[in-house]
Amino acid sequence: MPQDRFQGHDYYLMDELLTEEHRLVRDSVREWVKRDISPIIEDYAQRAEFPTQIIDGLAGIGAFGPYIPAEYGGGGMDQITYGLIMQEIERGDSGVRSTASVQSSLVMYPIYTYGSEEQRRKFLPKLASGEWMGCFGLTEPNHGSNPSGMLTHYTDDGDHVILNGSKMWISNAPFAQLAVVWAKDPEGVIRGIIVERDMPGFSTPETHNKWSLRASATGELVFDNVRVPKANILPNVKGLKGPLGCLNSARYGIAWGAIGAAMDCYDTALRYSQERIQFGRPIGGFQLQQKKLAEMITEITKAQLLTWRLGVLKNENRATPAQISMAKRNNVNMALQIAREARQILGGMGITGEYPIMRHMMNLESVITYEGTHDIHLLITGMDVTGFNAFT
Amino acid sequence: MKVLVCISNVPDTTTKITFNDDNKSLNINGVQFIINPYDEIALTRALELTEAQGGTVTVLHVGDSSTEPTLRKALAIGAHDAVRIDALPRDAFFVAMQISAYAKEQNYDLILTGRESIDYNGAQVSSMLAELLDLPSVNIVKSLQIEGGQASLEREIEGGKEVISCPLPLVASATEGMAEPRIPNMRGIMSARTKPLTVVPAVEVPVYQHIERLEKPAPRSSVKLVDATETVKLVGLLHQEAKVI
Numbered sequence: 001m002p003q004d005r006f007q008g009h010d011y012y013l014m015d016e017l018l019t020e021e022h023r024l025v026r027d028s029v030r031e032w033v034k035r036d037i038s039p040i041i042e043d044y045a046q047r048a049e050f051p052t053q054i055i056d057g058l059a060g061i062g063a064f065g066p067y068i069p070a071e072y073g074g075g076g077m078d079q080i081t082y083g084l085i086m087q088e089i090e091r092g093d094s095g096v097r098s099t100a101s102v103q104s105s106l107v108m109y110p111i112y113t114y115g116s117e118e119q120r121r122k123f124l125p126k127l128a129s130g131e132w133m134g135c136f137g138l139t140e141p142n143h144g145s146n147p148s149g150m151l152t153h154y155t156d157d158g159d160h161v162i163l164n165g166s167k168m169w170i171s172n173a174p175f176a177q178l179a180v181v182w183a184k185d186p187e188g189v190i191r192g193i194i195v196e197r198d199m200p201g202f203s204t205p206e207t208h209n210k211w212s213l214r215a216s217a218t219g220e221l222v223f224d225n226v227r228v229p230k231a232n233i234l235p236n237v238k239g240l241k242g243p244l245g246c247l248n249s250a251r252y253g254i255a256w257g258a259i260g261a262a263m264d265c266y267d268t269a270l271r272y273s274q275e276r277i278q279f280g281r282p283i284g285g286f287q288l289q290q291k292k293l294a295e296m297i298t299e300i301t302k303a304q305l306l307t308w309r310l311g312v313l314k315n316e317n318r319a320t321p322a323q324i325s326m327a328k329r330n331n332v333n334m335a336l337q338i339a340r341e342a343r344q345i346l347g348g349m350g351i352t353g354e355y356p357i358m359r360h361m362m363n364l365e366s367v368i369t370y371e372g373t374h375d376i377h378l379l380i381t382g383m384d385v386t387g388f389n390a391f392t
Numbered sequence: 393m394k395v396l397v398c399i400s401n402v403p404d405t406t407t408k409i410t411f412n413d414d415n416k417s418l419n420i421n422g423v424q425f426i427i428n429p430y431d432e433i434a435l436t437r438a439l440e441l442t443e444a445q446g447g448t449v450t451v452l453h454v455g456d457s458s459t460e461p462t463l464r465k466a467l468a469i470g471a472h473d474a475v476r477i478d479a480l481p482r483d484a485f486f487v488a489m490q491i492s493a494y495a496k497e498q499n500y501d502l503i504l505t506g507r508e509s510i511d512y513n514g515a516q517v518s519s520m521l522a523e524l525l526d527l528p529s530v531n532i533v534k535s536l537q538i539e540g541g542q543a544s545l546e547r548e549i550e551g552g553k554e555v556i557s558c559p560l561p562l563v564a565s566a567t568e569g570m571a572e573p574r575i576p577n578m579r580g581i582m583s584a585r586t587k588p589l590t591v592v593p594a595v596e597v598p599v600y601q602h603i604e605r606l607e608k609p610a611p612r613s614s615v616k617l618v619d620a621t622e623t624v625k626l627v628g629l630l631h632q633e634a635k636v637i
């Protein structure tokens with residue numbers, strides 16, 4: 001890929017709403033992405049391989065648990081900082097951001113929020129440093145949008161439980177040392193349980209041939225009579241609200257992340273439109289291209305405002321799941337539409353890996369599907385405003 | 393080892409430069425400021441040296457309070473403490489006077505600056521500072537090693553390089569090659585919160601220079617294509633328009 005010339009876009013001077021520390025974190029992650037992600041990501045995406053060498057760097061810039069308290073190895077930062085980190089990483093690649101989202105919101109968050117003190121001390125510092133990578137198993141072959149119907153379950157075996165079942169579409173699964181798995185207990189109640197790589201009967205076959213998130217490793221989790229100590233069950237949550245709490249945190253980060261992908265597409269298309277000459281002048285001078293670019297920056301600006309406000313609410317512990325759904329749905333869709341329009345501005349060049357747009361576009365097809373599909377988030381908003389459940 | 397690194401705050405390299413109405417000063421509205429890249433190299437080398445040999449790195453900047461994010465970033469990169477001399481950096485002599493007034497009392501073993509700041513490119517502060525402190529001065533240094541109170545410095549010169557040895561204390565200005573700048577990490581940013589940033593009042597310095605006017609270079613004109621067969625026309629253009637022959 002040619003040199004990464006990305007510049008942030010801040011049409012409404014939103015930087016003034018950020019603290020000095022927010023900007024320092026954001027700019028540092030941006031620099032890191034330019035140095036360590038942009039030069040390699042296209043190649044890894046083309047080869048459908050996760051660049052494991054970036055794990056140390058991700059940990060260094062604080063991508064693993066930035067809002068987890070420092071005493072457990074986290075960054076002790078606020079939710080806006082977390083959002084900005086996700087934005088900058090996804091500006092590089094949604095797959096890399098997925099790895100960071102999973103580690104922070106789907107693995108560290110449940111261990112911190114629902115775990116015992118021993119579990120926190122045992123797992124969190126190693127997850128924060130990247131020494132251990134985690135994954136999150138909720139989706140099953142026959143239960144995606146409807147996770148409450150899950151079949152994975154465990155039976156009692158003294159101070160252990162015996163876990164059976166399988167999970168599908170699990171990000172980070174092929175290389176993770178541990179999995180936070182959601183499974184039904186003997187009473188049929190959903191519980192969180194930490195399964196470790198070396199437990200007999202546990203395997204993680206990789207899912208191949210994705211056209212999206214190619215630089216992120218996805219796999220299955222297969223549990224064939226896996227004996228897991230009861231000490232690995234997360235004691236402080238029961239029922240679907242466990243995984244949904246995690247998803248809230250991750251979806252919030254995705255709402256920011258999508259802005260990153262959108263800004264990269266817009267930035268690339270804007271620069272191209274100023275440099276590409278057709279009919280004797282830059283194509284940015286033609287009204288049809290201006291319409292695309294003007295609408296893109298308008299949508300990005302709206303998403304920035306939405307997300308910043310959501311961050312403030314999240315810092316105050318007032319952001320509702322439905323508010324987070326609205327932001328995830330709006331922003332990911334916004335980014336996907338921008339990727340499609342931006343690709344057209346580049347004409348044939350937009351088809352190649354010389355520019356990041358097509359990679360973002362394909363990545364965003366996963367982002368609009370995972371963590372609650374575009375439809376499901378609409379149903380959440382619909383239920384929130386009408387009071388009627390349209391899911392079932 | 394006690395090291396001082398002097399840091400200036402400059403517009404990001406991608407900034408579109410405009411001037412205020414009087415054409416005597418830069419319009420800083422919407423301009424992103426960064427640590428001068430050469431100073432960042434100096435800071436990194438200072439950190440490498442003190443990490444290996446022990447010691448402290450102080451970063452110093454002459455500027456008003458709006459520049460503190462730059463110092464905070466230097467602390468996040470790893471400097472131990474920061475000093476801001478509270479004045480607008482009028483010109484090189486003014487800045488060198490401020491730094492020397494502060495540094496005189498502090499007994500630094502090594503003072504590093506960048507070779508020049510990338511805004512006004514004066515390249516004067518380092519030498520002036522050395523002179524004011526009565527210390528040896530080596531400019532545009534590509535490599536700096538320190539052993540037993542003795543510095544070994546390499547400079548690039550026309551067609552080769554110059555290797556200099558010099559006892560500490562000394563003042564040196566850094567250029568590319570001395571170190572690879574670091575990106576602040578999360579630990580650094582967290583610890584920067586509690587590192588000391590001292591604000592020091594400026595000393596009086598007489599005014600010797602005034603900026604009369606700032607001008608931008610004329611915009612580059614577009615490329616003219618001349619057909620390969622029209623050599624006479626080409627020579628004419630080079631002669632009359634480009635005025636190069």
Ligand SMILES: Cc1cc2nc3c(=O)[nH]c(=O)nc-3n(C[C@H](O)[C@H](O)[C@H](O)COP(=O)(O)OP(=O)(O)OC[C@H]3O[C@@H](n4cnc5c(N)ncnc54)[C@H](O)[C@@H]3O)c2cc1C
Nearest residue numbers: 136137138139144145169170171366369370371373375391
């Ligand atoms: C690359 C990738 C990585 C992933 N990573 C993870 C991970 O780490 N952990 C994890 O647990 N999961 C992960 N997932 C799974 C993801 O969360 C699911 O794919 C998603 O929840 C949708 O489930 P499904 O694929 O079974 O689709 P389905 O639920 O079968 O949905 C199919 C279609 O039906 C629609 N639909 C479903 N129900 C309704 C309804 N009531 N009303 C109207 N329309 C409806 C959906 O919107 C969708 O359009 C990942 C997925 C991908 C693609």
